[in-house]
Amino acid sequence: MILFDHITKSFDNKPILNDIELAIEQGELFTFLGPSGCGKTTLLRILAGLESPDQGRVWVDGHDITSIPPEKREISMVFQHYALFPNMNVEKNVAYGLKVRRISRDVIMERTKSLLNLVGMTGFEKRDISQLSGGEQQRIALVRALAVSPKVLLLDEPLSNLDANMRDRMRREIRALQKEVGITTIFVTHDQQEAMTMSDRIAVFHQGRLVQAGHPMHIYNEPVNEFVARFIGESNLVSCQVFPEWFSGVKEMKACIRPNALHIGGRGQVEAQIKVVEFTGSTVMYDCISRQQTIKVSVEHIQGMKPRETGEKVWLSVKDGAVHGLQVNS
């Protein structure tokens, strides 16, 4: 449905986006993930029409929209600071876009009512924005964006102002709402956990380049390079030597082994000593030392089971098929 067709952008001669090619499907919740400054927001703003690319085209539904002004693109955006109108009550905020489009009063009232109902905020119609919690403001910002029935919804770090509990709750709410409405949505975040839990697919960006795109599980299990392996979840990156089947010399490369792909105890492959024990609730994370390397191992915590202790000598083994070879970082 959306195609970024070789998008390149610089600011003050500094390259910000480098030849981005990416297709997003109808109805997907697609996340742009990457560290601060990697160009995620700039790409989102190019889709919204708030920036123009130096090179490349943007396509929506088979139409080239690169030169179409933002207000004609049928794309709504929710920002980190929700940008609600403080001088209008809840109802007026939600209805604003419809009023500007000269929709009839009855339709506006009906639509506002059903949208507030959708996010569990019936009864809040006359409240001032200042009388709402952060989570409530976020819900209003979301339904205000949805009110005009856009083709695409853009969410730029919309949860970063909320506390941890509310973030968690809103993640699930946004996901459920997006599925219910079925709207193609692009979500921007630098929080890998947020990206993993919410998205149908993720694109990982690094220094203006698209490094990898795919299903969260695919990116976690098969990171293409060291950057992705480190950025998404915990990982053990180990140097290894690969002996090809038909001997043509030893290949030196790096491999990623996730902490939950290692087994601790019994008679294993590598001897190690436990240096740090971290209890997280559902898992116990061990930092083990073997040949001066730290190896992280995570073990499911079963109630009543005593964790191992610092200083304990243990054997580690890798579960079958859990070593994933990495490309050298470009």
Ligand SMILES: Nc1ncnc2c1ncn2[C@@H]1O[C@H](COP(=O)(O)OP(=O)(O)OP(=O)(O)O)[C@@H](O)[C@H]1O
């Ligand atoms: N209008 C502009 N003029 C000059 N530089 C800009 C402009 N907009 C963005 N930049 C620069 O482009 C780079 C990428 O910014 P962008 O906001 O796209 O990154 P981001 O990945 O969304 O980061 P964050 O997660 O911090 O929002 C940054 O170095 C930023 O300072």
